[in-house]
Amino acid sequence: MRPRVIPVLLLDRRRRLVKTQGFSAPTYIGDPFNVVRIFNEKEVDEICVLDIEATHDGRMPDIGFLRELAAECFMPIAYGGGITSVADCEAVMKSGIEKVVIGTMAPTSSLVQQVAADFGSSSVCVCIDIRGSGNTARVVIRRAEHALDHLPVAYARWLEGQGAGEILLQSVDRDGAREGYDLDLIQAVSKAISIPLIAVGGAGTHAHLRAGLQAGASAVASGSAFVFIGKLRGVLVSYPVGVELDAILA
Amino acid sequence: MIVIVDYGVGNLGALVNMFEYLGFDCETSRDPKTIAAAGKLVLPGVGAFDKAMRNLHDYGLVQPLSDAVLGRGTPVLGVCLGMQLLGEASEEGSQPGLGWIAAQSLRIRPPIDMDLKVPHIGWSDVTPRCGSPLFEGNGTNPRFYFSHSYHMQCRRDEHIAAMVEYGGELCCAVAAGNIHGVQFHPEKSHRHGMAILKAFAAKT
Numbered sequence: 140m141r142p143r144v145i146p147v148l149l150l151d152r153r154r155r156l157v158k159t160q161g162f163s164a165p166t167y168i169g170d171p172f173n174v175v176r177i178f179n180e181k182e183v184d185e186i187c188v189l190d191i192e193a194t195h196d197g198r199m200p201d202i203g204f205l206r207e208l209a210a211e212c213f214m215p216i217a218y219g220g221g222i223t224s225v226a227d228c229e230a231v232m233k234s235g236i237e238k239v240v241i242g243t244m245a246p247t248s249s250l251v252q253q254v255a256a257d258f259g260s261s262s263v264c265v266c267i268d269i270r271g272s273g274n275t276a277r278v279v280i281r282r283a284e285h286a287l288d289h290l291p292v293a294y295a296r297w298l299e300g301q302g303a304g305e306i307l308l309q310s311v312d313r314d315g316a317r318e319g320y321d322l323d324l325i326q327a328v329s330k331a332i333s334i335p336l337i338a339v340g341g342a343g344t345h346a347h348l349r350a351g352l353q354a355g356a357s358a359v360a361s362g363s364a365f366v367f368i369g370k371l372r373g374v375l376v377s378y379p380v381g382v383e384l385d386a387i388l389a
Numbered sequence: 390m391i392v393i394v395d396y397g398v399g400n401l402g403a404l405v406n407m408f409e410y411l412g413f414d415c416e417t418s419r420d421p422k423t424i425a426a427a428g429k430l431v432l433p434g435v436g437a438f439d440k441a442m443r444n445l446h447d448y449g450l451v452q453p454l455s456d457a458v459l460g461r462g463t464p465v466l467g468v469c470l471g472m473q474l475l476g477e478a479s480e481e482g483s484q485p486g487l488g489w490i491a492a493q494s495l496r497i498r499p500p501i502d503m504d505l506k507v508p509h510i511g512w513s514d515v516t517p518r519c520g521s522p523l524f525e526g527n528g529t530n531p532r533f534y535f536s537h538s539y540h541m542q543c544r545r546d547e548h549i550a551a552m553v554e555y556g557g558e559l560c561c562a563v564a565a566g567n568i569h570g571v572q573f574h575p576e577k578s579h580r581h582g583m584a585i586l587k588a589f590a591a592k593t
Contacts, residue, residue, distance in 0.1 A: 257437065335511075
């Protein structure tokens with residue numbers, strides 16, 4: 140199987156695509172429909188769409204919008220943001236999305252277990268946001284505003300036991316920094332679980348993506364790597380194809 | 390008319406989108422009369438085996454589906470869990486399947502030393518066997534998007550339409566006359582998936 144290379148698309152409350160740094164300072168990227176069409180042409184492996192303000196705003200997933208977006212997508216889509224119930228998941232999946240991403244609700248409820256029972260583990264991806272690194276790495280929720288005592292490895296194992304089908308492991312400190320993933324974190328967590336791990340947070344180049352896979356990730360995701368070019372963060376939507384992709388996967 | 394069976398589990402939206410994009414008429418329904426009148430049937434499916442079979446029974450769809458597929462030879466395509474339902478049973482649950490194909494579904498158990506993750510989520514090259522109309526014109530090694538923890542094991546070799554390598558050779562497509570099933574998601578597999586759905590709509 141080829142490891143996946145996944146663009147992450149962040150939506151703000153006005154349904155615009157943005158890219159953050161350290162979970163704040165959003166830069167406007169463009170219209171989600173235009174970007175998705177480009178990704179169709181590039182035959183991307185999968186996309187991950189996250190509404191980064193839904194939980195903060197207390198908004199439910201915007202099903203009408205997701206239905207329109209899914210109608211344009213010829214690739215698998217994972218969606219996260221504002222999901223608080225099995226009914227939310229059902230509505231999201233009915234709209235044409237194959238996977239739900241659960242974050243803030245995962246540690247404090249039985250939502251992961253319930254959704255896995257109803258829709259199967261492979262439909263449930265749990266996002267683990269991490270602040271700090273090494274011994275100081277801790278799980279955070281609610282846009283990293285609230286820190287938990289959970290350690291990354293133990294928490295990931297617990298989620299696997301709850302029925303999570305996949306872990307989206309995100310380093311908050313590295314978000315948008317384009318200096319590479321937290322490879323030690325990826326290695327530690329991927330070794331501890333038998334479900335796939337998607338690495339996100341910090342990749343800016345194809346070499347970073349490759350390093351993430353070598354550290355043990357089953358898939359590498361990035362917001363920055365596929366939308367920015369150059370030090371000045373000029374917006375250019377791209378995706379590795381052909382020999383570029385082969386070099387990442389080699 | 391292609392009827393996508395809406396029995397409360399499954400990503401119907403994506404299949405509808407793709408058939409419409411390809412220019413084929415389709416609708417979703419759980420009405421036995423609509424199913425009886427269908428030119429072709431698609432059985433989608435995401436989630437747990439028992440829940441899916443229970444829903445088919447609760448909506449009163451098992452008999453109308455069997456009448457159409459076994460009685461009148463209506464072509465059917467099972468997708469993902471929908472393919473596994475075509476078999477007799479699954480290790481995932483205790484409910485019997487539809488039993489249209491002599492097969493059962495087993496959990497994927499890759500050899501420990503291969504360090505392969507389960508679920509098998511992602512893109513894999515598929516090796517079609519000659520004879521299945523669904524794979525005609527799709528190149529020799531098409532790739533498809535998979536997302537599953539169980540796989541189907543056929544008792545009769547001639548029912549296997551394609552194989553995928555994941556810690557061993559797994560059956561990932563079945564064909565028996567008018568009955569077809571694919572473990573991967575053709576509605577999410579770019580041009581390779583489009584070719585499968587087009588072949589099902591036009592050639593079966």
